[in-house]
Structure formats: structure tokens, C-alpha cells
Amino acid sequence: MATESAGPDGGTKPKVTITAIAQEAGVSVPTVSRVVNGRSDVSPETRARVEDLLRLHGYRRRPSAPGDRAALVDLVFNDLDSPWAVEIIRGVEEVAHQDGVGTVVSAIHGRAGSTRQWMKNLRARASDGVILVTSVLEPVVHAELRRLNVPIVVVDPAGSPALDGPAAPTVGATNWAGGLAATEHLLSLGHRRIGFIAGPPRLLCSRARLDGHRAALEAAGVPFDQALVAQGDFYHESGFHGCDQLMASPTPPTAVFASSDQMALGAIEALRRRGLRVPEDVSVVGFDDLPEVSWSAPPLTTVRQPLADMGKLAARTVLRQARGEEIDSPRVELATQLMIRASTAPPAGA
Numbered sequence: 001m002a003t004e005s006a007g008p009d010g011g012t013k014p015k016v017t018i019t020a021i022a023q024e025a026g027v028s029v030p031t032v033s034r035v036v037n038g039r040s041d042v043s044p045e046t047r048a049r050v051e052d053l054l055r056l057h058g059y060r061r062r063p064s065a066p067g068d069r070a071a072l073v074d075l076v077f078n079d080l081d082s083p084w085a086v087e088i089i090r091g092v093e094e095v096a097h098q099d100g101v102g103t104v105v106s107a108i109h110g111r112a113g114s115t116r117q118w119m120k121n122l123r124a125r126a127s128d129g130v131i132l133v134t135s136v137l138e139p140v141v142h143a144e145l146r147r148l149n150v151p152i153v154v155v156d157p158a159g160s161p162a163l164d165g166p167a168a169p170t171v172g173a174t175n176w177a178g179g180l181a182a183t184e185h186l187l188s189l190g191h192r193r194i195g196f197i198a199g200p201p202r203l204l205c206s207r208a209r210l211d212g213h214r215a216a217l218e219a220a221g222v223p224f225d226q227a228l229v230a231q232g233d234f235y236h237e238s239g240f241h242g243c244d245q246l247m248a249s250p251t252p253p254t255a256v257f258a259s260s261d262q263m264a265l266g267a268i269e270a271l272r273r274r275g276l277r278v279p280e281d282v283s284v285v286g287f288d289d290l291p292e293v294s295w296s297a298p299p300l301t302t303v304r305q306p307l308a309d310m311g312k313l314a315a316r317t318v319l320r321q322a323r324g325e326e327i328d329s330p331r332v333e334l335a336t337q338l339m340i341r342a343s344t345a346p347p348a349g350a
Helices: 018-025 029-036 044-056 083-098 112-125 139-147 175-188 204-219 236-247 261-273 291-295 307-322
Strands: 072-077 102-107 129-133 152-155 170-173 194-198 229-231 255-258 283-288 301-304 331-334 337-339
Touching: 018 029, 018 044, 029 044, 072 083, 072 112, 072 307, 083 102, 083 129, 083 291, 083 307, 102 112, 112 139, 129 307, 139 152, 152 307, 170 175, 170 204, 170 307, 175 194, 175 204, 175 255, 175 283, 175 301, 175 337, 194 204, 194 236, 194 261, 229 236, 236 255, 236 261, 255 261, 261 283, 261 291, 307 331
Parallel strands: 072 102, 072 129, 129 152, 152 170, 170 331, 194 229, 194 255, 255 283, 283 301
Antiparallel strands: 301 337
């Protein structure tokens, strides 16, 4: 939105934009827009600072154009082909709806072309803020978001140096504690050979779940065996192949801990095709507690991470930043919880 103001000689000064006002005030473009439009959801201190700058620069609001947009939050995933993403969306949408804000959901698929297109769309619509979910964006993109004064929150950060600084608050879950609890449960049942199907190693959550698993083994005096770790990518197929790899060992595990529910369901299918029963022959534990796993056959023991609540907190955090308010903490981890169901039992013969 651009304006021009009259100079002392009756001419005009250079145009002033709300982007320039936002940069000088140290707030987001949508925050300036809310002040200009007389909305109440701006802190008094921020409103006063912005109004002083508007008067200083002689800003005059031009009539709104039909294509102008406001009150939007961007929610960006690497991919959308997971029920895990649906839970995050549900949480973000609930908070955004209560705040009268729309949600724009995008998937960048890790490709430069889709990232550039998303950035182009973002510039056109002046979003209130951006929520990135396990997204690894190039430093230049992160720098552009900061230049535009668009607030950022990262959900389940991937560990990218460009996004883990103080300018990007993060929301996650207690993944280490969840990995610990799942393995402690299997150990308490008497399992000592526990296979582990890991998630992508570039993700902090994947590494934390493996570290928690390893810590539980060491605390119980059970040596960690790298041969009992299979690599996965959080999706069904990698759980299937990872479990197949583990069960092909001359001394296969009596239990499998898959670090996502989708991989756990893939593991169960691999065991079924081998003629093995869950949990009578092999116990299986997952991670996430997606809605469908309580209805799987058998119902899955899993670590619940509060995905919808993570989405809600991310939305509240980015909207608070957009209003120019202080946030409570730059890094928040919500508690995980072990959900014990029918897919785990003592090892056969115990």
C-alpha cells in the first residue's frame, strides 16, 4: 500500500509505504496495516509507535483495492501426504479461526521452484506470519522473510542453522523423553533385543528419539547394538523394509520401536507377511498417536505427541508476534505421553 503526501511547496514528497513504516517501527507489515485500519488487536505501545511514524511521514491511506488481502497466516510443510500434517493443520486452523485470521497451507516439496513461487505469493498477500513445519529453507529465504518483517515460527525444527536463531521461535515435543518412555516400557515387559526404526537423521526430532531409546537401554544395562537400528523416513514403506531388515537377522528382535506411527504400521504389515503375530511373537511401538492407530489391528502402543496442540501454540505465537507482543519463550517443548495398547506384551516364552 503506497501513499503520497503534500510538500510545503504544494508538490509531493516521495511515496511512503507501510513496508517502510514497518521496517522503521520494527514490526510486521500486517501490524502497521491493522493500525492504519483501526483494528484493536495491537498493543498500545506498538500502536503509539506506529502512529507517530505515520504522522511523521505524512502517511495518507489510499482506498483499498479489490485484490487487497489481510489477516492471513501461512502454514508451510515440506509435504502434505501424511495424517501427521492434518493434525498440525487442525490446531493452527482452530486458533486462526478464533482470531478471525485465514490459513494458507502450502507444500514446498523441498524444491527451489516451489519455494520461489511460495515466496512470490507471500509478498503479494502480506501474510501476518509464517509457520514452518520441519522445513529446511535456504538462508536467503529466511533473510527475505526477515527483511519483509514477517514473523516466523518453526514447528519441529529440522536443525537448519538459518532457522534456529532467536528470530525464529520454535515449537516441538519432548522427543527424547518419548523415546526413553517407549523403550523403558518394552524393557519392563522383559524385552532385551529391541529393534529401532529411525526417522530422517537430519531432523532433530529423529535424533532425539534415538537418543532417548539409547539412554533407556544404557540405564537398564542393555548394550546398544547398532545392528538393531534400521533407517527409515517416517513413512509406511520404510517401516515395512526396516522391520524386514531387522527380522532377517540370525537373532531377530523380540520388539520393534518405530519412531513414527506410519513406520510402525508398516512394520506390523512386514511381520504379518512373515507369519508373525503382534504382540504374541513381536511387540511393536510407534510414535505420534495418530487418530487411526487406536483402531489398527491390534491397537498400537505409541508415544503421543500433541500435534494439534503444537499447531495451536505455533499459531498463537506467530499471531502474538504479528501484534507486536512479546512471546513467553523462544523454544517450547510440549510433553509426550506413552499410550499403552494391545501391540505390546512380554516376549514369547517369558
